[in-house]
Amino acid sequence: MRAKIHLESALKAVLADKGWEWPEKAVIEPPKDKKFGDMSANVAMMLAKQAKKAPRAIAEDIVEAMQNDPYITGIEIAGPGFLNFTFAPHFWWMTIPTIVGTGEHYGESGMGHGTKVQVEYVSANPTGPLHIGHGRGAALGDSLVRIMEKAGYEVEAEYYINDAGRQMLILGSSIWYRLQEVAGKEVAEPEDYYRGEYIIDIARAVLDANPDIFDKPEEEAVEICKNYGMNDILEGIKEDLKAFGVRHDVWFSEKSLVTDGKVDETFADMTKTGMGYEKDGAFWFKSTELGDDKDRVLRKSNGDTTYFASDIAYHDNKFKRGFDQVIDIWGADHHGYIPRMMAACEAIGHKGQLDVILVNLVNLLRDGEPIAMSTRAGQFETLKDVVDEVGADASRFMFLSRKSDSKLDFDLELVKQKSMDNPVYYVQYAHARICSLNKKAEEAGIKPADVKPDAMSLLDTQYDMEMLKLLDQYPDYVEAAARAQSPHMISMYLQELASTLHRYYTNCHVLSAEGDIAAARLMLLNCVAGVIKNGLGLLGVSAPESM
Structure with a gap:
């Protein structure tokens, strides 16, 4: 703001004239109570040790030195030495030409100095449609990208596609089970599978596209179901995010970490730095060196890699792409995973370059009554349903009306009210x-x-x-x-x-x-x-x- 910039410049000139350095903890901000003027500064309080004077005496020196400032009509000393400033009306009038002159660029700054930042958000498993909880993370991530670009950062938005691992196997098995039912075959109900109606729709589509699927070995049939289902669901996710006004510049495949050798590359780097080692046929992360209660296995003795291994390799890849800062947006249930991921980034040489933002639960209501949501059970209100009913504008604004780590009640009827x-x-x-x-x-x-x-x-x-x-x-x-x-x-x-x-x-x-x-x-x-x-x-x- 112009007021803060002018005041900081004027105060620094006074301090320089008196041979004082600007205190690191000096703060200039609007006072909470408007009766104390337009801006307040604690600079006199922060100078006491350096100037070897009482804060109030320092404040008096500053007031005397700023008497001729053409934009400031009043300076008051409060308490032991806080300074409260009142600006002249003609200073505030100049806000208008600033806004008119910059137009849509008003609010832009060079704060980020072109720092390269990656923001990864949503990254939902392609095992079902996006639900309203994903919508909150999508709105948060997309808005953060816009804001950081406005503040001068160079930002790239990314979606991490979890196209490997157990959840994808369950998806393939779920579709295969429903496909057999659709074909009239009697099959036992699996213990763990996705129950939503969308699985039945996908199963029908797989059967239409592969009428000879029953002639194939079951393992191959399940693989066909998995790949078709994943691609179909992922396309739906992309369409829903586009309708929600959400941008992703990169869609990164988890599977590519293995096929492109990125996991092995990361393991080799960790071995060189002493943060990884082989033991009992497995590969371990020496996380105890960074405060963990035990070392973590990244590759089991049977050759299978853990989720943690993929996550480390993924973040290693992010930094190797040249990002100075990485921001991950996760669900609040991942809170306990943050220290481990922070330690992993430190182990690969990027301490302090990872930030994690948590997104808390969204309680979906209709007229005050909760709506049950469970992807696995097939009982959920999809993001598409919500956007179709209340609109993208209302949904996004409500998602962004509170801090992301606080719980949010989203009442469909209240959000639609024009009041x-x-x-x-x-x-x-x-x-x-x-x-x-x-x-x-x-x-x-x-x-x-x-x-x-x-x-x-x-x-x-x-x-x-x-x-x-x-x-x-x-x-x-x-x-x-x-x-x-x-x-x-x-x-x-x-x-x-x-x-x-x-x-x-x-x-x-x-x-x-x-x-x-x-x-x-x-x-x-x-x-x-x-x-x-x-x-x-x-x-x-x-x-x-x-x-």
Whole structure:
């Protein structure tokens, strides 16, 4: 935000003049209580040891040195030495040309300095349709990619296809069982299989495509079922994600880790660094060196590799592709796996370069009543069903309305309501309201004012200042969301901005205002509409012009 940038620059100039270095723990931010001004700084508190003076005395020196700042109208010392700053109205008016001048690029920054980041998300086993829980992770990952790119990172989005291992064998066996039933054969029900109706549909499709399948050995028939089912389900997943507005740049096959020799390559690297060793015919990860309670087997004595082995090889491959930072988005039930994966990344030479974001459960409700979800039992509300019923916009906004590691109640009936109690409607309506106002203004022959000092000076009420200050904070929210890897911060900002807009509209006449004030206020509200559209775009949500 401009206020933070200006204040930090001014304070650094004062400190440099006095021979003091900028404290590492100095913080500049808006105060929680607006009565303390526009910005607060703890810099005097952090300088006490360096300057060998009491914080309040340091604060007094800073106040005296900044008396002639043309943009600051007041500086107060609070408590032992906190500094509270109030900016002049003409400083806030300059928010308008900043927004108008940058347009859709408002909020962009170089914070990421082009750092190469990979975000891997969804990565659901291709054993069934995506459910609503996958939808929350999809919205989170896709929005995070958008936000981090806005903040100057070079980001690649990836989906890890779990096309190897036990779950795929169960999928093949499940389809083979249902295929035999469809063909009228009497077969015993397996103990463990996928029971959803979609398995029966796939079985019919396999039989149509392979009428001679019963002439083949059962092992080959099951393999045909597995491959057909996996490809069919994966295509469905891709279609559902596309309809949900979710982007993936790379679809990475787990099976390729073995076929391309990536697992063996990683094992060889771990052996060279002393983090891997052979014992009793098996290959082990020396995880006790990194705080684990026991070493972990990666390849069993029978030659089979573990899930952990694939995960290590996969992350090794990520870093070898040149990523500086890797972000994994996992379900909350994987919480206990994080330390082990962090240790593995350290073992392959990438300590501190892996971040894991956990996505908590989504409780799907209808009129307050829970809807059971279980992929294996075939009882679930698919993401497609939810999006078809309530729309991608409402779904994404609700998924991103709270921090990802908190539980979320998603009531299908409540989300569909067109009322101010529905957060996505509340924000989208704010944008549509301004668009409607522009149409009425055009009919009345009123045009938004040109961005000039005389027009901006007419924005002098407390509501104008409140709006301008909040608009100025948007770039900071983008950076904060990227830094914390928390898209819900943008959702929270947009709800506050919408609330401020609705309050403004209630207290300030726009089209009926006297003289040139109507044009000036229309100019301001168009800036609001632009920022709302900008922020909704980071969430992957549209900004309708009418509702």
